[in-house]
Amino acid sequence: MRNPLLVPDLRELIQAGETAALRDFFSDHHPAQVAEMIEDLRPVEGDTILGLLPARNRAEILSYLDSERQVHLIESMSPAESAALLHLMSHDERADLVNRLEEDNVDRILPHLAQAEREDIRRLASYEPGTAGSVMTTDYVTLSPQLTVREALERLRHDAPDSETIYYNYVVDPQRKLVGFVSLKTLILSRSASARIGDIMRHDVIFARVDEDQESVARQIGKYDLIAIPVVDTTDMLVGIITHDDAMDILRKEQTEDILAFGGVSKDAEADEESYWQGRIVEAVRRRIGWLLMLFLAGTITRFVVHSFNWVNDRFPLLEFDTFIPLLIGTGGNAGSQSVGTIIRGLALGDIRPSDTIKVVGREVLTGLLLGMLLGVLGFGFTWLILGHPPIFGAVIGLAILGICIWANGVGALVPLLARRFDIDPAVVSAPLISTLVDATGLLIFYSIAILLLIRLAA
Template sequence: MVKLTEQDRQQYANQIISTLKQNQIKQFRDTFLELHPTDQVEIFISLDRALHERVYHFLSPEEFAEIFQGLDIDHQKATLAELDESYSASMFNTMHADDVADFLSEVKGVKSDTILTSMDKAEADEVKELLSYAPETAGAIMTKEFISISSSDLAADVIEKLRHEGPDAETIYYLYVVDSRNILVGVVSLRDLIVAPSTEVVENMMSTRVVSVTTDTDQEEVAKIIKKYDFLAAPVVTNDGVLSGIVTVDDVMDVLEEEATEDFGEFTAAKGATDVNISSFQAARKRSPWIILLMFFGLITAGVIGRFEETLEEIVLLAVFIPLIMDSAGNTGTQSLAVMVRALATGSFEKKGLLHTLKREFGTGIMLGLICAVVLMIIVPILYGSYLLAFIVGISLFLTLSIATIIGAVVPIAINKLKLDPAIASGPFITTVNDILGLLIYFSIATALLEHLPQ
């Protein structure tokens, strides 16, 4: 199987297009099927509808299933519309059950029922089982294509079983040992199996300390477990211990990408609007609630400034430093927010504890505030000729940054304690809150020292 470089991809694409147009089946198959599936997908996407029809004719449903699984959901929907029912039914029967379930969870409705009806009963039942689990759980993302063995099997018998069932399994690097009731009792690695004598009994080589997840375990928790133990796959069991499926590392990579996209949307107050394929109307509809909420917070900020109107009228120069105070407070709080959400996601927060984390962030805020204050106390007198003004701005920034780091750290912790996603403490929200507190500190200090400031 060839993995193309970027330089070679276009050359292969042109060659494949040529064989399709000239109806050269053998040359097409020899060239196309030797490519890595990822390159096959990219080349397929670049073809027009007429050449797609040739591909369906030149490839069997089993061969095309690999390509279909690699397409994104929009391309999958468009491709399905081009396939006849018998071809698509054979294709879905060949695909892994979890990939079919992922696709059907997107199409739903009558089309989903039609596809399930066209599939073989055994294959359809596996897909229906996966669709029955709650979204974003281990049950929903697990695959049913795994190999289970008995503790009484001999190593030679298991290897023979691998020869027959291995090609259809998602992974063969872990073999799961079950009892007569299909309850998970152990695991054997492929390496242990290969190095063991052919007459060795599985019971003597298996590990009984199996790390597993239940069907209702959150998918993010599954990803953490696989990452923690460096697994290639994790077994999924029911509450009674019955082995139901496995979650593989490639499924986990998809989960991590999905969760990262979701967190990014929360950070930027654009949840659900990070997909560039949605329309402007849909993007605006998803973003507008946060924007409207932040607009009302902005009115509070305006109210704070209005409350100190007399101070501003007395010393107009104070207005020059409003953006500096607001931007610094918001940026510092957002940095702490990012640090805390990351710590909660990776589990490092639990290792260090609340007190250690708050002390570190508060200490960071103090040092940042001190550095900024010193810089301002040097620059402001040079630019504006007032050491008192430099003191007001410097001490205000020092206090603001010290508090901003605490707010940026505490808010996601509090939200996490409520069993919510800490990323919903979005950057714009934290920024606005710190803006308000920063202005209150700044104008309170300025008002207290108003009579000493130069008019």
């Protein structure tokens, strides 16, 4: 949808002061599209355009702008103007934005808001990052069971402009306890306008707890195909809702975070809210050094393995055992990475359950056997025909590859499954971890086969 050709035209209209044309152009676009166009223009041009649009529109567009632009815009306005804009924003976006402003700026703006709104912002901003509370919003409609369908529809009409959604509506008792759910579809389809909400609502509402992990809530929204899910506190009081679009954002973040983890970077709920550019390099170092250090220390074992088997090398100096080490352990790492990637995906999609451990490891070992046979034959040919080593040494290399592939696939399958068993997120089982695990053990396989074929069998 990004159209760079548009920018010069828009710029011309802005310079010519064609406010009517600009207003017309932008009013028929989705706020997300307008936000994109504004991001492509200079800040001052963007401000001009936002100034032309109705206030509610402006508030909507604001929430689609990147956070830097949002902060810039608020900071360029008077506290009263900022407050007027915040008043019209959706409650979760508003709380996020206020969180990003500087403290003294916040102190200047908040007094211009009604007390209820100030409290709402403070409360939404107070939840632990990564919880349902931190992503929920408070602009939703509640209905009481005593209302009739007609009254409920009146209420929705009245509250709609300030609500995140009017399609899913929650029914609460006088203590704001969540007692039921009624969709707009149910209201519209109701045969009698005087039916009571309490009689047509669903009692078994799927809900989330305010301190629940945001990812598990987002998964529930996906699993039950919901447009929104209500969030309750420890006393079952309704305190917010999370909508389907926020769930999608959460899943996108969490799942790309899995890629980070799979690459061997520690998970960190707070840092994951940030873009690649935010946070200093020291922060990036901090998130990577843990695993890197642990794997480095584990990797030092390989030095002792090679050292203790160097007598094999010395006994057959022409074979140059050491020249095959990178290829062998590299292949093991690659096969293991494929296996662990497959298993993590299977676990994430729910195809694989921890109880399937034996079946999965069996399947992966068998896959490793087939892959190892193919690569082993190649390794045999490479060593014998291309390098001109004796065929028995070709067999050593070929069998080592076979053994390493089987082993790597088994480890790559077993480790994430064990992690899941011990309630560790299997996505922290990274490709580097499996590679490192397979390095030292792969060398053992290599030297064992060499000793068996070259020394034991020859003796």
